[in-house]
Amino acid sequence: MSFQSALFLGVFLPAVLALYWLGPRRAGWQNGTLLVASWAFVWTWGPRLFPFLLLATLVNYGAGLALGALRTEDGPEGAKPNGGGSRWLLAAAVAYDLGQLALFKYLGFFASTVSTVGGVLALPLSIAAPSWALPLGISFWTLQQVGYLLDVHHGRVPACRSLLSFATFSSFFPQMQAGPVARTDLIPQFVEARRPSLDDLRTGAFRFFRGYVGRFLIAAVLGEKLVDPVFSRAGELSATAHWLAVLGYAGQVFCDFAGYTEMAIGVALLFGIRLHENFEYPFLAGNLMEFWKRWHMTLTNWLFDYIYSPLMTGSSWLRGRLDLGLFITFLASGLWHGAAWTFVLWGGLQGAGLVVQRHFDEAYRGLCRKDRTWVARRKTRGYQIAAWAVTQAFFVVSLVPFRAASFREAAAFTSGLLGRGAVAMPRMGNTDLLNLLFCVSLLAGYYALRGRRLAVPAVARGVIYGLLVVYMAIFMPLAKGTFIYAQF
């Protein structure tokens, strides 16, 4: 079951909402309803994987309680982790979570890499790659659980004492599939009883609809009509086709993931739960760091809070080695996105881009210290447009290995960007072309009207939404396609 399925929209969501809000207004009832619903939701992805979720929830709940209990009495800096015992327990619990992720997601990648290396070096290193199904959302779930364990260990939050609240927080179905990455500051929302709010219901429904349009109209059309046909013939078509395709892919990934996020936030709001925002107009960013502050914000924050900051400020030899820290953090991001070397390359590119930007800023600051006119130049429209163009071009081109199935395809596509192919564009019907123009206009309108409240009468708004629904019903059949980020 997924957000777009008729079963979810027609039966599951209305039934769970009715039980949730019409039953006793107590946290126990609400969490119980959500937990059973979430487990049912996960069950539809594959019953074989369900025991892993149950066991891991119990392990992390127990580990959290033990880590909380192992903290010593308050001192001048508050309670401290109780030395070795607490660290060993933390290491064991985190290893359990990461081990589960490694088993499902990275074992096949490791086996195929070893076999490839063995082939190249003519060594008998062949390992049979297991073909287990990757549980949906396991990458997001693992980040959530590891973050919880670290926060409890360091005393940033108390351990969650209620198993029901913890299990509901851990399995909350709107964000199980592809985030936003849940942080421990959400737990209090699962401890208190929630009250229905008309504003939440209205906003939740609207955000779900907006996300639905993003994913199942714009992303679907861009993917099917522009991106997939060019990537499937990488290197054969003209440079224009390749540039349009990679630009289209940037739009597709954004609409797919931001669309999913909007739907998740919207569904959560229907239950009175506020998830973290995940996107803030990333295509307006004027430098790469700003881009990562605006794109998949919950992942970026997680990486900086749990990998970059501890590595850079600890007492190890890595302390203060900012470039290396950035590179490691974004390599981890690439590997988190997918168990393939193309994702590692993509992560490495982001890390390298941030290192280059950091050194450029250092050099520019040097100029400013000598001559203040460089400060004024930085504020000119020309500088800002150039900075924006370089940032966005870098991100768009870096998506080539992210989208390509292999290095070979990435290389072929890159050569296509440089204009090696002969055929102008893939064949496209008038309807497809109109659909594409319509979708690009919607995306451009979304950016152009950001943050503005338009005084559109309710009737006119209803007509516009109705027409969009009719359009989607005709062109976008239900249950078509999967979310890109759900595969991670």
Place this chain on the structure above:
Amino acid sequence: MDDRGTLRKLIVDWLDDRYLFGDAAILIKSEDMSFLENGILDSLGFVQLVLMLEDRYRIKIDRKHLTRANFDSMNKIISYVAARAVFPS
């Protein structure tokens, strides 16, 4: 200038030099203004600020407090450091 005043000047000078290109006095409109929400400091800057404070005031910022929220405004930074640093008399 008292210790808090000295600390404030140090942070403003550091922000000016590292991030704000001399506009710190204009951009930091109040002592409680969020640095992260208002683009004064990003995650990279947060780490560099922590390193600078640890080195300059010879304090060790505990893992428990190593969150961006704890260093998100002038008041928060000054209060945190002032409670732990030994200022030269």
